[in-house]
Amino acid sequence: MRRSILSSLRAHLGRLIAACLAIVLGVGFGALAMTAHASASHGVNETIGKANAGVDAAVTADRESILPKQVDAIRKLPQADSVVVDTSAYMQVAWAGKVRPDYLGIAARYDTSRIAGPKAIQGRLPDSTLELALPAKLAEKYQVGLGTKLTISSYDDKRWTVTVVGLLDDSTTVGPSNAVATAQTVKVFEPNGYINSVKVAAKPGVSQDALAAAITPVIGSGLTVYTGEGWIQHEVQGFTNGIDVIGGVFGMFALISLFVACLVIANTFTIVIAQRTREMALLRCVGASRRQVFSSVIAEASIVGLVASTIGVVFGIALSALGLALAREFDWGIPPVQLHLDLASIFLPLLLGTIATILAAVVPARRATRVAPLAALRPEAAPVAASKAGVVRLVFGFLLLAGGGSLLAVCASTNEVLVGVGGGVISFLGVLAIGSLLVPALVRLLGALPARSGGVPARIAVGNAVRNPKRTAATTSALLIGVTLISLTCVGIASVRKTFDATMDEAYPVDLMVKAYQEKMPASAEQQLRDIKGITEVVPVRTVEVKAGEQQLTVTGIDQTKAPAVVHNPDLVGQLKPGVALLDRATMTTLDLKDGADVTLVAGQSKLTLKAYRGNGLESFTVTQTDLRRLSPNAGISGFWLTTDPKADGPEVIDAVEQSIPSVKDMSVEGGLAERSAYTKVFDVLLAVAVGLLGVSVLIALVGVGNTLSLSVLERTRENALLRAMGLTRRQLRGMLAIESLLMALVAAGLGIALGLIYGWTGTAALMGAQTSGAVEYAVPGRLLITIAVVAAVAGLLASVLPARRAAKVAPAGALATE
Amino acid sequence: MSIQTGELPLGRLTQDGLPRTAIRAHELRKVYGQGDTAVAALDGVSVDFGVGRFTAIMGPSGSGKSTLMHCLAGLDTPTDGQVLLGETGLTRLPDADLTRIRRDRIGFVFQSFNLLPMLTAKDNILLPLELGGRKPDQQWMSTLVDVLGLGDRLTHRPSELSGGQQQRVAVARALVGRPEVVFADEPTGNLDSRSGAEVLGFLRRSVREFGQTVVMVTHDPLAAAYADRVVMLADGKLAGELLEPTPETVLDALRQLGA
């Protein structure tokens, strides 16, 4: 038996290659995800371990600062050797070339004889007042070197000039890191400095537990004490939680692509076995038992699965090594991580890939055992694989579809996300189960047009595509899964985003509000702002200081005819009329006003009574320009409200606005743009990652389409030869296969996009319904969806290229051969 | 020259009263394999097939009958020599031209697997015409369907037809485009004797009544007796011919070849 398995493997190697490719991709993807995850966790462990070397105990405050007397109590402990305090000041720095100062955290230097601390990679750490060491990346960004003098100011506008004496190693930190100054300097900058944590090194012979136990009673309540190891674990967890979530998402996508690979493999084995019916029958004739036939197929699958999975693992690890090397080489804003291999990330994908292949082969193997020995003696060539869709399966499929669908609908209206996902999965399984009915029907529908106008080849292509409903359904379902998931992700993210946009417009109706405090805006200010790329509307606002009763207030006025251009909330715009003031909640409370109450303002000689209403997201007290003029006819322009191009890069626009109008010393830039671009970025990244990951499963599915086609081509060798003998040109033959492939791809894409819309919308309703009290917006990301359809169509055409070339090579005389 | 319905455009005779040639092989050689393993399936065959004649090609198994037919029909290219279909030399033509010639000027009946399983009988019959974008001649089509007794079978698929019916559909397909030559390779090889006799009868009728040219490969003396002429092949060479054959004369000739 073993010899027969090996030789049949060798004989059918070509046909199995495509199935192998699917496994390699699925397993490779899994290995890549797991290796990257293991490397990242390992890297975090090492980095945090190094950063906290020498810490035997740590004390942190939950909310308030740790008190100096608590630190002193720890210092007095006989078990404590070195006690260091983590405290910092938050200051403004004027960088050369920047119009207005920036914020910078400055940490106090501490004794690093026992406990690890910041290290200088250039120059030295500060030892006297008015010296500073900067993080190397920051220094590079602002082109600051050793010896540079910087002006530091506090929030109450005290100023110091400090000298940069060193650059800190920040190669393993993510995001901004602190500068370092001596403890005295930090105390000068920020006399009421906040103590975040205290780290303690033990005297020799004192264990970490003993030290922590000694600290706990002397510091009183309200603080948390960790042992050194506990502290490192706590810190690591903060990072790895995020890594684990990302790892989990990757793992889920890897499982999806493995599942798709399974479908492709099962399909391939079914076809290969259908083609080998006579071979199987002959084996049975010469005395092989059903069991032997079954295990020979399973053995074949195990070998294929193991070999392909091994290649996949090697491929995945190589890719992650490459990715990490590239990330180290080019600064991608992620900390450099070394490749770290653990047993799980090698053997788990290997095992899963092999098991998946074997599972996928079980049904085809059972079918192989049903081949009657007599089939070997029948003269007809290549019997077609069984193609009647099982009635049980169809009924079951419809039940799943109906049950899952109603569950999904109920959950969408009651915001039960998890159960809803379950309903979605169940109904999708239903769709897959009735695929052998649904897909051929759709192919026929879609094929009606080419069949009518495209002549015989097109008609034959449509006929071929629906000839074996089960096979067509299985082939398209692999693609269907990928397309459905991608489109549901696109639709879901677009809908969530649209819903967010609507709520954002309520919370932050103005993109950017630029405001000068003590000074007037120069005449050129408006033009300066208009010249910034990404700014589409600029509307000036004026302010006047008024009194309302005893309260001193700043009233902002805007021309109500221009307000709609910059205020994205139509309700607010509608409310803003002469005689009306829009107040934020805090001002309403301070003035003790109810909605619609009268408020009287006094500015010098002028007096004005307005009706006060709540208006979120504008200035604290906003009126029309007409009313403002009544209070102060000559009020100058003190600020601008801006609208930005939604496609522009938010942070860049904000940066440019902050750097504009240099003659104004004290200027603030606020508004919804910062938030909006932050979440826009999150959505963009989410979308890109999800689409990229799911793209792998689409790729696998297309391998499956090509695979089915090339197997069908083999099966139809004589038909194709006959057609060629009858006068079908090579080009027509290739076109025929292209149409067949295109039909399958388009049906999968169309059905997938339709399902994606349904699932995306119901998902958004379930997810967002509660937060927005039902005001969920449903988006149709048309361009994305069309792109998906086009990609699927093009890929479908590509998938037909190789099989079509093989088909066109068939000699027309082949039809006359009797085999 | 008046053309009756169903009559081929070419008469049997030239203006000079000589028999016209539908297809001609000149010094055909076909070698399979290379070096030591090379087999000359055809070794210098020159033969003419007259217009409106029914010619059978006979010979022992492996004598090169099928190879000759493939080369004549543009399904295969000879290693050496010429094939002339009417005035057209086939041997140097590129695949696309050969394909067009097969589609428009040649008809085929194969031993088995003649029909596409997913097309109805009617679609199968019209296949070569539709591939070439030609309109079928309705009258000719209905004549063929009547003569072949396929009237109630046109909407059936091949799997719903008996072997004999399938072969008759194949004959209708071969004839519907009024090709210059119809080639048949063992057309009765898979049929019982009654169905075989029917198919052979139709082929002969198409020659007698419609002036069709038919070239048929067979190893069955009874089948060969339906032809006007039998061409004998042995070891890839011409080994004589018979005119107005009967089963007995054919058997005799075969026995002589064997001796």
Ligand SMILES: Nc1ncnc2c1ncn2[C@@H]1O[C@H](COP(=O)(O)OP(=O)(O)O)[C@@H](O)[C@H]1O
């Ligand atoms: N494709 C091929 N490759 C190699 N040899 C072939 C091929 N086709 C035919 N032959 C050889 O050519 C010879 C003639 O074959 P064929 O024309 O099929 O004979 P017939 O039809 O008279 O039985 C035989 O010896 C056969 O083995």
Ligand SMILES: [Mg+2]
């Ligand atoms: Mg033969």
